[in-house]
Amino acid sequence: MKVGDSIPEILGTDQNGRLIKASDYRGRKIVLYSYPKANTSGCTAEACSLQAHKAELETRGYEIIGVSKDKQEAQAKFAQAYGLEFPLIADTSTELLQALGCWGEKFACGHKTIGTIRTTYLVNEEGVIERILGPKEIKTKIHAEQILSLISD
Numbered sequence: 001m002k003v004g005d006s007i008p009e010i011l012g013t014d015q016n017g018r019l020i021k022a023s024d025y026r027g028r029k030i031v032l033y034s035y036p037k038a039n040t041s042g043c044t045a046e047a048c049s050l051q052a053h054k055a056e057l058e059t060r061g062y063e064i065i066g067v068s069k070d071k072q073e074a075q076a077k078f079a080q081a082y083g084l085e086f087p088l089i090a091d092t093s094t095e096l097l098q099a100l101g102c103w104g105e106k107f108a109c110g111h112k113t114i115g116t117i118r119t120t121y122l123v124n125e126e127g128v129i130e131r132i133l134g135p136k137e138i139k140t141k142i143h144a145e146q147i148l149s150l151i152s153d
Helices: 041-052 054-059 072-082 095-100 140-150
Strands: 010-013 019-021 029-034 062-068 088-090 103-108 111-116 119-123 129-133
Touching: 010 062, 010 088, 010 095, 029 041, 029 095, 041 054, 041 062, 041 072, 041 140, 054 062, 054 140, 062 095, 072 088, 095 103, 119 140, 129 140
Parallel strands: 029 062, 062 088
Antiparallel strands: 010 019, 029 119, 103 111, 119 129
């Protein structure tokens, strides 16, 4: 997907078994971010950064939604362990990740692999992507601060 595209209507099922749809968020903006694996150091740092600044993001009209290939149970444990109060979509089929364009070839530890490419999509009130942050731009420990510096009130 690219800037100007609409995100898919069906986003998937979250850690609590709830179906998440883009239309559920109409009128609100979304920070939709993909991450490779729950409970890994970078993914934990990124999620905790977003959680720590959740109220400030909400004040600016943004809701947070995470997505990874992890199973629902793993997402639930991740959310519980770190007090994450936003949906974590369990995209075990990689359907959403592929639709977004953040599933594919990447380099990890010097090897080519296929997996989730860390990406953040800033989505407007109509479900249209306004900004995409790729893996080279994202600093996991301060990711929320990066987003906040990009958005205006």
